[in-house]
Amino acid sequence: MTINSVRGAPGVQEGADLVQLLTPEGERVDHPDYPLELTAEQVRGLYRDLVIVRRVDLEAVALTRQGELGIWASLLGQEAAQIGSGRALGEHDMVFPTYREHGVAWCRNVPPLNLLGLFRGVSHGGWDPEEYRFHLYTIVIGSQTLHATGYAMGMQRDGILGTDKAGATIAYFGDGATSQGDVNESFVFASVFNAPVVFFCQNNQWAISEPLEKQSRIPLYKRAQGYGFPGVRVDGNDVFACLAVTRKALENARSGQGPMLVEAYTYRMGAHTTTDDPTRYRLKAEEEAWKLKDPIERVKAYLVRGDLADAEFFDEIDAEAKAYARDLRKACLELPDPGPMAMFEHVYAEGHPLITEEQEQFAAYLASFEGSE
Template identity: 45%
Template sequence: MTDLVDAPMVDTAFNSPWQVLDADGALHDHAHTTAGRCRAFYRDMVLARRLDQEAYHLQRQGELGLWLSCRGQEAAQVGSIRAVRPSDHVFPSYREQAAALCRGLGPAELLTQWRGTAHGGWDPQPYRFHISSLVLSTQLLHATGYALGVAADRRKDPTLDEIVLCYFGDGSASQGDASEALNWAAVTNAPILFFCQNNQWAISTPSAAQSRTPLHVRAAGFGLRTTLVDGNDVVAVHAATAAAADRIRAGGPPELIEAVTYRMAGHSTSDDPTRYRSADDVAVWEARDPLVRVRRLLDAQGWADEAFHTALEEEATVLAETTRTACRSLDAPALEDTFLNTFVRETAALRAEREQYTTWRNSFA
């Protein structure tokens, strides 16, 4: 097993991600977790999957314009977000619903953008969780720039030790913005941890068709310390992320974690994954379901009884009901709201444009 403290800059076992909890629920190293922590992980993952399922059905019923599922990636998101501090800023992609729930965002906030009732569903500052963008890789540059601001604050006050966590996927890694951000972060020693969820597919393009080099090795080429981890093992993800965050917080260079996982659903609700991947491939990863893995661990170790599971199922049911109610209560915005959130203060030109638009629209009354 790799010692995370003394791990080399690059894990040379490209096809052997670091693992603590195997697919059968066997825990190979108790040093990295506790019963209480595993129960908390399982709760986070169950609630995230229930919200994800509910949002999928709402989209199919015409209540949402689009939805991008995180099913199968719950361990990667929960393990990583729970390993950083609430004060650390997080820059997500469009699929980090599990991480968002862990940061305290509610269904209404998460669904607003997908229902089309606002440009973004929440104020990033209270949650330290930024709004997602549908444009691939943009968040990597945003996150790196923010991390440089954090570094500037540190120079003024050395007691500050905030870091930045940035999520992205294997498809995003093929975008130019990703390479620019990784290089920029490395050159400037920005206090940032890049977390790549390699879910095997960039829409319909498999990872093998995107690069001849594993993602974590590519990042090492820019000068980042990297770790390859089993993204369906929440215990390993949490341990790897916590170790990386501690190193960066102590002044170490930026790092990248590649979490090997699988996107169990389509790229989005507009996608039909049966057109490009086989049922056999999906079945292999279904057997590695991150929720089943933790449930087996809890049962085998006697860390959770039926009362725990019953209470969790009831909590998940309430969340599903809350999600439906919240979604249907999101009213369509006024057309004039199109002009909001463009500038901090409304300019004369924007005001004139808004008034002209309002006059034109009212002419049809």
């Protein structure tokens, strides 16, 4: 199946090689390489994920506009890529995100309040990556791909591939990050060492204000061929296709078949972050065209077409999402400011002489103000 785009340079448009299992109109289609069987309950679960994650995202944007968060990177329009790939993850897999993977974090049970705490500036840690199998958010563009590759090579050397404890890593990044040296270096290492890592590129068409044409003259997934491992382009607004493709890529990695590049072809409907103004560099017509491919509306259409959900179900999900956002807002505003000494708590996993020395010096400095007016 294909999707028409209103913009694109030669060689980078969508085409017949796009994996799609659910059309924008909500029609279910099959793909010979990526079969997917879902129960009605599972589809309703995916719809719930999509709606709640979008509602959390919108609440975070509102909090930022009101001065309650320092900044926020919205996932608006990319929910299917994140929920689909997130629900494909296994128990032993490890995720290495950027700063926008709020939907994947949801799938890994990372409390959204922990995410808001980071952007509110009241958390110096965030969460335990091992507990959630979801690493900390990465601000440095592309560096998490090297972390994911190294972690995957460790899994490989632990001898767990092909066993019931097998795991793989998945590294998320955007189309702009493909121009970073870190990403290309990670491709080299992953390829030559046959590391169990899935590179998941959310191609949302814009690297802040630079369009996709500034990143590549060929489809991004084809870059994998030059490094010696397979690549695939999936409809990033199709939660079914993202689930099926990522599931297969992870299964292959866990069984020792090496890395794979998944390019989720999607669109960033909002700003790059809340400090960005996309109206300065892209056309309104482009946004309007992508609205017709909305990931939530196509799942809703599928449920309605198949008589798998009624109006009461959709109302209940909307009410649940609204209540969740209301409670999240209240909890965010009640987050306590950390004490000055909190900055030393999560620097290293264990004690370190230099940190201890600095901590003692800073404590003495703070104590020197006690009793003074």
